[in-house]
Amino acid sequence: MDSAVRLNPAATAASGTPLLAVEDLAIRYVSGGASRRVVEDVSFSIAPGEVVALVGESGSGKTTTAQAVLGLLPANGMIERGAIRLDGTDITGWSDRRLSALRGTRMSLIPQDPTTSLNPVRTVGSQIAEILQIHGERDRGRIRARVLELLARVGLEPAEMRAQQYPHQLSGGMRQRVLIAIAVALRPGLIVADEPTSALDVTVQRRVLDLLDDLRREDGTAVLLVTHDLGVAADRADRVVVLRQGRIQEAGPVRQVLAAPRSDYARQLLADAPSLATPRARPAVPATAGVMLKVAGLTQTYPVVGERGRVFRAADDVSFEVRAGTTHALVGESGSGKTTTARCIAGFLRPTSGTVEVGGTDVARLSGEQLRQFRHKVQLVFQNPFASLDPRQTIGQIVEEPLRNFDPVPKAEREHRVRAMIGRVGLPDSVLGRPPAALSGGQRQRVAIARALVLKPRVVVLDEAVSALDVTVQARILELLDELQRELGLTYVFVSHDLAVVRLIADTVSVMRAGQVVESGPVETVFHAPAHDYTRDLIAAIPGGGGAAGKAAQ
Amino acid sequence: MTRQVAQKLGQALLVLLAAFTVAFVLLQALPGDAVLIKFLGSEMGLTAEQIAELRIAYGADAPVWEQYLHTLGNFLRGDFGYSIRSGVPVAQLLAENLPSTLWLALLALTAACLLALVLALLSQLEGFGWVRGLARSMPSLFVAVPVFWLGIMLIQVFSFQLGLVSVIAPEPWEELVLPVATLAVPISAPMAQVLIRNIDAVFGEPFVAVARAKGARHQWVLWRHVFRNALPATLTMAGVLFGELLGGAVVTETVFGLGGLGGMTQQAVANQDVAVLQAIVVLSAFAFVAISLLIDLLMPLLDPRLALRPAGAS
Structure with missing residues (x-):
């Protein structure tokens, strides 16, 4: 049809031309009258079959670079200069029509969030079939056979049944497998994987990345892996390119960059990756510290829809104690019951049975005004700082609101306390009048923390409070939480799917699975001498735990 | 599956009963009943005793709850009573006036859907920026136009100035096209x-980026992915608008001098013809409930996430 077909990978590979070569790339975004350069002087190349990781925090230009490679920049983005050569041919000036012939066949995408990356109203089978149809396959029998083959290949079986399911009937990990099946369907030379597992639990992340590794080895496919987590890059990439504010900070073989980073920023990233960081010793808990939170026999059941008499046990006989001023972590995959337990502690769910004592008061018995007053003592910080702040309030109003809900505090006093709290979480006074939309994800999470702390609670429940953040931002928030705990004597319940993060902040941990606590104890003990297979699985799933990181740490 | 459908049907019947009850209470609360209004006029010269007899004959003297049960029972049997003004059965009045209004409403709804569809597609046209802009500004213009004014202007232009559509002794199609x-x-x-906004929003979804990364081009993405995802909200909107359509029909029928529910309602209100009004209210509620039910049942076909039982799990 056009030059897309004439690109000959065999010929170019033999002559030593890289599969992909990005040369002096500069990209600019124009919005309204303003324009902003987001990528500058970026050059790197990928040989056939090689895995190169683009690493950086949000705003580093890593996703923009990946989008430019696929020719899928947003409408207001433009390539200012530079070249993107696929098998030696510069495709930067190509029309969308010409590029669309390359997409899917020569290069493909594995997107970030599997929950929103499949069309909800079409079966997964038809969405895999689509890529074959777009590129000219008409024979229904052949399409069907190939779809089933692909589903089986990514481990979704029975393939016949899976093909007829809709995305909402599959878990996040299964959806990502469907997206991988789509990406490898036409055996492209290059796969762009844009944060392919950031939205998944660590155990699922490992299985999905293992699958991707297997498939690309079989087909000899090169991968451009975009990630904020140096730990993931350490496990999966041959070479890394570290980006910050649109510029390359450092590039080289992954072992070299991890063992002896030359740039300050790479060193920073290395220190911030929870999986690669060495945990700081946590201050010893004074033996005199009393028990602040005591959960005993906590059970939460729900009736199973359509099956009379059967119940689903979201939390099943959960018990643990947390001493004042310490952090207790609840760790597990989605569906393990950790969030259910956290919500019972915060008084948002009334457990079916069992007790939750906070400072001697049984939360489960409170109701009405007593329960409302109890919220003074226990506050929640949620996972998603983009959804948990009212977009129509200013930051000042958001932090002030809890104060207005309880005992009357004079206006001047309220303002003083809001200002002090905003300063305490490391934000400038100037944010007070701004809406949440004007803040970054990390800043918003600081606001959410300020809102939780302004009532001077005794216990703070952190529900995946750092999971949606980049490693760099995550590291700063963890530091902040640590400081606040020591200064204010706070007790934390830290809910997370990531044992590496838990190790950095918690004193004690309960590992949960299918509603039950399978293992409990001091973090270092659980980490070094896990008693349960499931805990061992969780530990093994921590990215960067393998060869490269181990060597780097020494 | 059948259980959920039965549940929705039950809800629909409850809404109808509520509409009947509210209408009954409001109409009974009107000062003076229709018998008094019709016969108290001096030209008939009836005495107070004669009027009292008439009220007994019409059942207007019975306690309110008895009247309520009686009327409800009649409605359930399909007997809507007699117009107090003309003495004709309400069912007969409806049979005369309903079909033309229903035609008008259904044709208008169809036309509105087509018009909305065309505007939405034009708003996504590749390469013609000015057409896209125009299509996007049309809805604000359309919604700002008052129905009566538009009707008069259409008659002025198409009938009187261009002479395209005759308003005096029109053909059946001519009679309907302007209304x-x-x-x-x-x-x-x-x-x-709503359709344009939803299409724009769906174009920003990650699954659209995935479709484009598969090599799909704009038209393919629009038809295969975006359109069906943008449709459900528009369908809900269409259902709500159908109610507005019945109201709009009253004004339109008046402007164009068409017979129908519009004129019938107007007269019934002017005469406080309670029986007719009661029937019209229940009928409107029925139309509304039927459309909502239809949409509720259609939705799962458009969006499998709303399916009552998970598909494929047989």
Whole structure:
């Protein structure tokens, strides 16, 4: 049809031309009258079959670079200069029509969030079939056979049944497998994987990345892996390119960059990756510290829809104690019951049975005004700082609101306390009048923390409070939480799917699975001498735990 | 599956009963009953005793709850009573006036859907920036136009100045084309707006980026992915607008001098013809409930996430 077909990978590979070569790339975004350069002087190349990781925090230009490679920049983005050569041919000036012939066949995408990356109203089978149809396959029998083959290949079986399911009937990990099946369907030379597992639990992340590794080895496919987590890059990439504010900070073989980073920023990233960081010793808990939170026999059941008499046990006989001023972590995959337990502690769910004592008061018995007053003592910080702040309030109003809900505090006093709290979480006074939309994800999470702390609670429940953040931002928030705990004597319940993060902040941990606590104890003990297979699985799933990181740490 | 459908049907019947009850209470609360209004006029010269007898004959003297049960029972049997003004059975009045209004409403709804669809597709046209802009500004214009004014203007232009559509002794299609246009234009505006906004929003979804990364081009993405995802909200909108359509029909029928529910309602209100009003209210509620039910049942076909039982799990 056009030059897309004439690109000959065999010929170019033999002559030593890289599969992909990005040369002096500069990209600019124009919005309204303003324009902003987001990528500058970026050059790197990928040989056939090689895995190169683009690493950086949000705003580093890593996703923009990946989008430019696929020719899928947003409408207001433009390539200012530079070249993107696929098998030696510069495709930067190509029309969308010409590029669309390359997409899917020569290069493909594995997107970030599997929950929103499949069309909800079409079966997964038809969405895999689509890529074959777009590129000219008409024979229904052949399409069907190939779809089933692909589903089986990514481990979704029975393939016949899976093909007829809709995305909402599959878990996040299964959806990502469907997206991988789509990406490898036409055996492209290059796969762009844009944060392919950031939205998944660590155990699922490992299985999905293992699958991707297997498939690309079989087909000899090169991968451009975009990630904020140096730990993931350490496990999966041959070479890394570290980006910050649109510029390359450092590039080289992954072992070299991890063992002896030359740039300050790479060193920073290395220190911030929870999986690669060495945990700081946590201050010893004074033996005199009393028990602040005591959960005993906590059970939460729900009736199973359509099956009379059967119940689903979201939390099943959960018990643990947390001493004042310490952090207790609840760790597990989605569906393990950790969030259910956290919500019972915060008084948002009334457990079916069992007790939750906070400072001697049984939360489960409170109701009405007593329960409302109890919220003074226990506050929640949620996972998603983009959804948990009212977009129509200013930051000042958001932090002030809890104060207005309880005992009357004079206006001047309220303002003083809001200002002090905003300063305490490391934000400038100037944010007070701004809406949440004007803040970054990390800043918003600081606001959410300020809102939780302004009532001077005794216990703070952190529900995946750092999971949606980049490693760099995550590291700063963890530091902040640590400081606040020591200064204010706070007790934390830290809910997370990531044992590496838990190790950095918690004193004690309960590992949960299918509603039950399978293992409990001091973090270092659980980490070094896990008693349960499931805990061992969780530990093994921590990215960067393998060869490269181990060597780097020494 | 059948259980959920039965549940929805039950809800629909409850809404109808509520509409009947509220209408009954409000109409009974009107000062003076229709018998008094009709016969108290001096020209008939009836005595107070004669009127009292008439009230007994019409059942207007019975306690309110008895009247309520009686009327409800009649309605359930399909007997809507007699117009107090003309003495004709209400069912007969409805049979005469309902079909033309229903035609008008359905044609207008269809036209509005088509108009909204065309505007939405034009708003996504590749390469013609000015057409896209124009299509996007149309809904605000449409919604701002008052129905009566539009009707008069359409008659002025198409009938009197261009002579295209005769308004005196018109053919059946001629009689309807301008009223349908008059009704459809303002109804299409919110539908087009919702559809355009949804299409734009769906284009920003990650699964659209995935489709493009598969090599799909704009038209393919629009038809295969975006359109069906943008449709459900528009369908809900269309259902809500159908109610507005019945109201709009009253004005339109008046402007164009068409017979129908519009004129019938107007007269019934003027005469406090309680029986007719009661029937009209229940009928309107029925139309509304039927459309909502239909949409509720259609939704799962458009969006499998709303399916009552998970598909494929047999």
